[in-house]
Amino acid sequence: ERESQYDFVIVGGGTSGLVVANRLSEMSDVTVAVIEAGDSVLNNSNVTSVTGYGRSFGTAIDWQYQTEDQKYAGGSKQIMRAGKAIGGTSTINGMSYTRAQNVQIDSWESLGNKGWNWQSLFPYYMKSEGFQVPTQDQISFGADYYSDYHGEHGPMKVGWPKFLTNSTVLPALDESFNHLGVPYNRDVNGGLMVGLTSHPNTIDSEANVRHDAARAYYWPYQSRPNLKIISNTHANKIIWGNDSDGDAVAIGVEVNNINGKQIIHASKEVILSAGSLKSPALLELSGIGNPDILNKYDIPVKVNISTVGENLQDQTNNGLSYEGKEFWLGSPTFSALPSADQLYGESFYTIASNVNSSLADYAETIANSSNGALKASNLLAVFQVQWDLIFRSKVPFAEIVFLPIAHTFSVEYWPLLPFSRGSIHIKSADPSEPAAINPNYFMFEQDLTTQSDVAWYIRKVFGTRPLADLVGDERSPGLEHVPENASDSTWNSWVKANYRSNFHPVGTASMLPRNKGGVVNTDLKVYGTKNVRVIDASVLPYQLCGHLTSTLYAMAERASDLIKRRYTF
Ligand code: FAD
Incomplete structure (x- = not known):
């Protein structure tokens, strides 16, 4: 049995883990190992292709976690996708680069996470970003930005695809949304996200390939002698030494690979970055959790x-x-992010007050x-904060993604801040067994109704000129399945029969004060431990209005600085 020793052992070489590995290995006197279950996908065309979204689904680089039967949503199971590769889920995702609403990050601090607010996170969004200023050509097709919101020197390339959708689409969307009271938003990445926008992607515009966490944070740095990726290797659990001052002390991680079981020793810290559907299971397998x-x-x-x-939240x-x-030719990057008042019009106040009076029930x-x-x-x-964000601060309520491709104009959408909460727990002490x-x-009727309301609204959008002139018949759901004046229950049945996970699970090891239900503190350190952190989507205490990677890169950048400060004095 071989054994090896590093200062920092990071479990999961994904979106967040590779940021931390990169930044910690900037300290030349420490060694960093990353344990990653997957392999390199540097030359996997399902990954690199900028028009290949979905091609890696169901392949060996997709964990395709299966849920339990979804009893509030028609009973069937769902697939939750996540990347199993050096680069993690950033190698299979949709590449959209949108951050969060500023007040949403500020609310982390108001719930007790001192130091985590929009102002303190913003420099880290910039630090991680290598913004590629769009060409005149791309601008004429709708790419738009404020340079103040973007960092041009970070590792993660952000920009527009080489071939953007026909320039007629965005003006048509804009005019239609204007009639519906939704403004145009030139750049949603400055903290104010409401409106119609043409957002950038995590993409190398020049080379026209996906830019994932590995291409940004690992491959250019792979020759650092103090940075090692141990790939094709599954982490089983944390190995503990003797407690210190009553806190648990990690001394390494048990792993399993083709050579069998071994321990990778950590002389300083163990950092879990295995994603929100794996890091909590690793904690439980290691003895941290609900007795x-x-x-x-x-x-x-x-x-x-x-x-x-607990606290598992997806959309x-x-x-x-x-x-x-x-x-239509080229890659579309158009999203509408209407707020609840824009979406609901006159019913806004009734809905706001109905939801408000249900919060205590939801919590119970x-x-x-x-x-x-x-x-x-x-x-x-937390629900009161969420209600305030939706109904008082009027953050985006839903994201509607417009996909005009060839002869079809399709749309995907998701309400951004559902109230349902679930969980992920181990079902066995065997680390190779899947978790529950x-x-x-749709645990709450309100979440289901919201899902239907947004579909109904999208129909209204497509019925509004000039967008209405660009499309013919509705193919899905189609008026034969959901007629013009369909009842709520018809809409709800359609939703339940056709929905999928939005692949944005968060919250399963929330950053919150311990007495408020937190698992990690503001240094992302697990309570009751001396040297174990979680740095990935698990620690986001609740859902965001942006897609997740931009915020995860920023959070991992900031967390790396917090760690480095500890070891460089
Ligand atoms: P991950 O990136 O998943 O990293 C976890 C890593 O840990 C993986 O590499 C995994 O293989 C490894 N691992 C897990 N368990 C073990 C173990 N026991 N031992 C060793 N290694 C292990 N976000 C956006 O910003 N824009 C989008 O357009 C977008 N679209 C998406 C589309 C899809 C299909 C999916 C699935 C997600 C999408 N997201 C998008 C969400 C975003 O990609 C994820 O939230 C984010 O990448 C998660 O990062 P993470 O660091 O938490 O975990």
């Missing part, structure tokens, strides 16, 4: 944190499509379904 769950599998309790794996995605009257229901692992009072505090993943999609 009721750990006891079931005879795992000794190292730290009692009952909220590990739900449905699609509509229309017959196109034009022929979720606390009960967690068997007491979550406290209703903590959930209520239960997002509880």
Whole structure:
């Protein structure tokens, strides 16, 4: 049995993990190892192709986690995709680069995460970004930006695809949305996201290939002698030494690969970056979690944190499509991000007040379904923040993605801030066994209604000229399935029969004060441990209005600085 020793051992060479590996290995006197279950995808054309979205789904580089039966959503299971590769989910994702609404990040601080706010995170969005100023040609096709919002010197290339969609689409969308009271937003990446926009992607515009975490943060730095990726290797659990000052001390990680089991020793820290559907399971396998769950599998309790794996939040995605009257070429990057008042018009106040009066019920229901692992009072505090964001700050309420391609104009959409909460927990002490993943999609009638309301709104958008002139018949759902004046229940049935995961799971090891249900503190350190952190989508305490990678890059950049500060004095 071989053994090896590094200062920092990072579990998961994905979106967040590679940022941390890169930044920590800038300290030339420390060694960094990254344990990654997947392999290099540098030359995998399903990854590199900028028009290949979806091609890697179901292949060896997709974990394709299966959920439990979704009892509020028609009963069937869902697939939650995630990348299994050097680069993680950034190698299979949709490449959209949108950040968050400023007040949303500020609310992290107001819930007790001192130091985490828009102003403190913004420089890290810039630091990670290598913005590629669009060409005159791209600008004439709709690429637009404010240079103040972008960093041009960071590793992650951000820009527009080489071939953008016909220049007639964006003006038509703009005029139609103007009639509906939704403004044009030249650049959603400055913290104000509401409106119609043509957002950039994580893409190398010059080479016309996907820019993922590995291409940005690892491959150009692979020759650093103090940075090592141990690929095709599955991490099983953390190995503990003797406690220090009552805190658990990690001394390494047990891994499994073609050579069998071995321990990778960590003399300074173990950092979990295995993603929000894996990091909480690794904590449980290591004895950090809810004793009721750990006891079931005879795992000794190292730290009692009952909220590990709770708070799982994803969004739900449905699609509509229309017959196109034009022929569209090139890659579309158009999204509309209407706020709730724009979407609901006169019903806004009724909905706001109905939701407000349900918050206590939601909190109670979720606390009960967690068997007491979550406290209703903590959930209520978060729900009140969420309500304020939606109905008072009027952050974007839904994202609508427009995909005019060839002879079809399709749309994907997802409400951004659902109230449903689920969980992910181990089902066995065997690390190779899958976990029980239960997002509880449409746990609350309100989330289902919202999903239907947005579809109804999209129909209205496509019925508004001049956009209406660009399309013919609605193909999906189609008026034969969901007629013009369909009832709520018809819409709801369509939603449930056709929805999918939006692949944005967060919250399963939330950054919050411990007495408010947190798993990690503001240094992203796991409570009750001396030297274990979680740095990935698990720590986002709740859903964002942007796509996740930009914020994960920024968060991992900031976390790396916090760690470095500790070791460079
Ligand atoms: P990951 O990037 O998933 O990294 C986790 C890594 O850990 C993986 O490499 C994994 O193989 C490894 N790992 C897991 N378990 C183990 C283990 N036991 N041992 C060793 N290694 C392990 N976001 C956007 O910003 N824009 C988009 O357009 C977009 N579209 C998306 C489309 C899809 C299909 C999906 C799935 C996601 C999309 N997202 C998008 C979301 C975004 O990509 C993810 O939220 C983000 O990449 C997650 O980063 P992470 O660091 O949390 O985890």
